[in-house]
Amino acid sequence: xxxxxxxxxxxxxxxxxxxxxxxxxxxxxxxxxxxxxxxxxxxxxxxxxxxxxxxxxxxxxxxxxxxxxxxxxxxxxxxxxxxxxxxxxxxxxxxxxxxxxxxxxxxxxxxxxxxxxxxxxxxxxxxxxxxxxxxxxxxxxxxxxxxxxxxxxxxxxxxxxxxxxxxxxxxxxxxxxxxxxxxxxxxxxxxxxxxxxxxxxxxxxxxxxxxxxxxxxxxxxxxxxxxxxxxxxxxxxxxxxxxxxxxxxxxxxxxxxxxxxxxxxxxxxxxxxxxxxxxxxxxxxxx
Amino acid sequence: xxxxxxxxxxxxxxxxxxxxxxxxxxxxxxxxxxxxxxxxxxxxxxxxxxxxxxxxxxxxxxxxxxxxxxxxxxxxxxxxxxxxxxxxxxxxxxxxxxxxxxxxxxxxxxxxxxxxxxxxxxxxxxxxxxxxxxxxxxxxxxxxxxxxxxxxxxxxxxxxxxxxxxxxxxxxxxxxxxxxxxxxxxxxxxxxxxxxxxxxxxxxxxxxxxxx
Numbered sequence: 305x306x307x308x309x310x311x312x313x314x315x316x317x318x319x320x321x322x323x324x325x326x327x328x329x330x331x332x333x334x335x336x337x338x339x340x341x342x343x344x345x346x347x348x349x350x351x352x353x354x355x356x357x358x359x360x361x362x363x364x365x366x367x368x369x370x371x372x373x374x375x376x377x378x379x380x381x382x383x384x385x386x387x388x389x390x391x392x393x394x395x396x397x398x399x400x401x402x403x404x405x406x407x408x409x410x411x412x413x414x415x416x417x418x419x420x421x422x423x424x425x426x427x428x429x430x431x432x433x434x435x436x437x438x439x440x441x442x443x444x445x446x447x448x449x450x451x452x453x454x455x456x457x458x459x460x461x462x463x464x465x466x467x468x469x470x471x472x473x474x475x476x477x478x479x480x481x482x483x484x485x486x487x488x489x490x491x492x493x494x495x496x497x498x499x500x501x502x503x504x505x506x507x508x509x510x511x512x513x514x515x516x517x518x519x520x521x522x523x524x525x526x527x528x529x530x531x532x533x534x535x536x537x538x539x540x541x542x543x544x545x546x547x548x549x550x551x552x553x554x555x556x557x558x559x560x561x562x563x564x565x566x567x568x569x570x571x572x573x574x575x576x577x578x579x580x581x582x583x584x585x586x587x588x589x590x591x
Numbered sequence: 592x593x594x595x596x597x598x599x600x601x602x603x604x605x606x607x608x609x610x611x612x613x614x615x616x617x618x619x620x621x622x623x624x625x626x627x628x629x630x631x632x633x634x635x636x637x638x639x640x641x642x643x644x645x646x647x648x649x650x651x652x653x654x655x656x657x658x659x660x661x662x663x664x665x666x667x668x669x670x671x672x673x674x675x676x677x678x679x680x681x682x683x684x685x686x687x688x689x690x691x692x693x694x695x696x697x698x699x700x701x702x703x704x705x706x707x708x709x710x711x712x713x714x715x716x717x718x719x720x721x722x723x724x725x726x727x728x729x730x731x732x733x734x735x736x737x738x739x740x741x742x743x744x745x746x747x748x749x750x751x752x753x754x755x756x757x758x759x760x761x762x763x764x765x766x767x768x769x770x771x772x773x774x775x776x777x778x779x780x781x782x783x784x785x786x787x788x789x790x791x792x793x794x795x796x797x798x799x800x801x802x803x
Contacts, residue, residue, distance in 0.1 A: 382683060389682065408718075413681055422681035423709065425721040503667040546683035554739055556686065557647035557663055557676055559654050559732055560617035560770055 336362050339405060343367060346395045346473055352388050355414065364407035366425075367396070375415040379530045382546040385413065390535055390544065393426065397540060398473055400428050440514045444469055444478070447514030451480060455504060458495030460484035460523070467516065480505070480519040487526060493552040497523070501536050502543065509538055616741065618775040618787045619734030620752065621653075621768040627703035627755030628731035629713075630783075632661055633748040634671045636695040641666055644738040647674075648747045648787070650700050652710065653730045656680065658722055660700040660712045662692045665738075673698065675712040675719045682722065689714055697748075702731070703755060728757070734770065735787040741774050745789045752783040 336359040344357040347369065355370040369392050374381050389411055396409045408427045415421050442450060448467035455465070464483035469476060486492040501519050508516050517539045523532040534545035622628065630650045639646075641664060649661025656679050664671040673689035692698050701713040704727035711721035733752045737743045752764045763783040771777055778786040 385681060386683065422679060423723045424677075424682060425711075427718045427720060429717075499665075541688050542685060543688075544683065544685040554615060556684065557649060557651075557659060557661070557674075557736055558615070558678070559651045559657050559659065560615075560619075560621075560734055560736070561654055562621065562732075562768075562770065 335405075336365050336367075339365070339399060340367055343369070343395055343399060346398075347391060350391045350395075352391055353384075360410055365405055366408050366410065367406055368410040368412060370412040370414060372414045372416070372418075373421070375417060375419075379533075379546075379548070383530070383533050386533055386535065386544060386546060389413075389424075390537065390542075393540065393542065394537070395473070396426075397428060398475060400430075438512055438515070440512050442514045444514070447478075447508065447516065450513060451504065451508065451516070454507075455482070455500060456497070457484055458497055459491045460486045460495065460497060463524075477517045478515055480516055482519065482521045484521070484523045485526065486523055486531065489525070489531070489550050492523060492531060493554075496552060496555050497521075498532060498534050498545070499555050501534065505536055505538050614739065616737040616772040616775050617734050617770050618745070618772060618777055619732065619749065619770055620764060620766075620782060620785065621730055621732045621734075621770065622752070622754045622764050622766055623730045623768065624728035625731050625754035626727045626757055626759070627701070628733070628753065629699055629701035629755075629761070630733045630752040631697050631699050631750040633697045633750070634662060634664075634692050634694050635744075635746040638694060639664070639744040639746065641743045642740050644740045644743060646735060646737045646743055646745060648735045648749075649676075650702060650731060650733045650752070652702065652724060653732055656724050658702050658710045658712055658724050660702060660714060660719070662698070670694070673714055675714070677720070677722045677724070679722055679724055687719060689719065697750070704729075732770075733764070735775065737775060741789075743789070745775055745787055747787045748785075749787070750784045 340357045340359050344354065347354050347357065353372045355372050357367060357369050360366040360368040371388050371392070373385055373388070392409065392411050396406055400406050406428055408425055410423065410425045412423055413421045444467060451467060452465050461484065462482070463485055464481055466481045467478060468481060469478050471477070484497060486495075498521055501521055505516050505519050508514055517537065519536045521532065521534040521536075522530065523534075525531050530548065531551055532545060532547045534543070534547075536543050628650050632648050632650075643666050645663060645665030645668070647661055647663035649659045651657050651659035651661075657677070659676040660674065662671040662673050670691035670693060673692050675687045675689065677685045699715055701716070702710055703713070704710050705721065708723040708726050709721050710724050710727075712719045731754060733749055735745055735747050737745055753761045754764060755761055763781070765782050767782050769777065769779075774790045774792050776788060776790050778788065780786075
């Protein structure tokens with residue numbers, strides 16, 4: 305009799321545990337789907353060539369964003385991909401800012417025919433919340449003047465130098481837009497004005513002069529050809545850019561060109577991922 | 592005496608490299624080939640002078656497309672900065688700064704192939720990001736890179752540089768594929784542990800002579 309009761313209690317406990325697990329799982333699934341939908345809405349609003357946002361994994365939450373771009377490579381496509389990837393990065397980070405939920409996100413880029421051009425995964429971590437709101441000493445106009453005076457364009461002609469305040473998803477973003485026209489590649493490679501951007505934006509933020517979140521720098525040649533398309537996002541932070549052949553590579557770290565190095569064969573991606581899950585990390589920041 | 596100094600200066604000034612073509616100097620080791628690599632990289636015990644340029648110390652896949660992680664210290668920086676850098680044909684160039692690495696400290700930097708062409712970067716075992724770069728196995732470089740100015744100081748200790756084989760086992764570098772570009776050199780303890788530094792040259796002391 306007692307044995308039967310013990311078995312009954314064990315059975316009931318197992319059923320309760322199973323039901324609880326299923327409920328929690330369903331709640332997590334719903335939350336994950338809601339976040340995916342919210343991200344899809346935000347990216348669509350930004351005009352991205354979005355194919356889908358799907359939940360790759362629920363716990364820890366991994367979202368997969370698929371974008372589609374033209375097959376033929378061109379400066380325009382490079383610029384669009386640069387902006388598209390940054391928009392995904394920014395929106396994922398923004399979704400996490402209020403309440404940490406996404407552990408990582410995957411960006412898949414497809415061409416017109418649906419062939420995979422690239423795959424990437426970025427991990428997100430909870431940043432320390434700032435207890436005291438930062439007070440800045442300059443207003444928008446003063447900050448714009450300060451930046452204009454501090455930035456040295458060298459021999460380049462400054463076509464645009466604007467600090468613009470925009471609102472995105474209820475967040476105010478201050479972006480510095482710079483467009484330079486260089487007389488020739490040699491002058492660009494001697495001056496390397498892009499080297500000034502990181503210290504300039506870091507400086508204005510760290511000295512609490514003004515909150516400048518991003519800087520887009522475009523450098524054109526005399527015939528409007530794009531030589532550099534460069535983004536520095538202080539809030540993330542990240543620097544990403546593409547540049548034309550002939551622009552110096554001596555302003556950022558890069559591997560050594562070794563004489564005896566075997567040529568690396570770059571094969572076009574044929575398979576879709578997921579790949580093996582990256583090794584577990586020592587710090588597990590997932591909730 | 593004064594005329595001798597002037598003569599000496601006139602003699603040695605033409606020997607100073609005057610090329611305006613900027614280039615990087617590399618010093619370190621390479622392993623061929625592996626499914627991943629890791630290395631402990633120290634920052635110098637004291638702030639170094641990088642003049643108007645800078646340096647980086649890293650573990651990396653080789654050219655033409657790469658994933659790289661390490662620390663960099665450029666003109667205007669207060670402290671060396673941890674970073675992960677990617678370069679691929681579609682995503683192009685990206686650098687993700689990861690905060691400071693204080694002077695005289697050591698951090699483990701790691702890159703691992705997790706399947707097909709995908710490589711992931713870790714700093715002190717914390718995953719930063721993954722990209723499709725190149726099929727494994729690949730060569731790995733653990734090096735110091737000095738940008739443009741041979742007067743820039745260098746003093747970086749690399750320890751326990753290791754590679755991962757196809758069965759996911761880790762081994763210390765055991766190949767001596769050294770790269771050394773004057774005026775930068777190495778103090779080699781083993782293929783996996785070495786110090787990169789700048790050789791003292793008369794060019795460092797020339798400004799002092801000219802000032803006196």
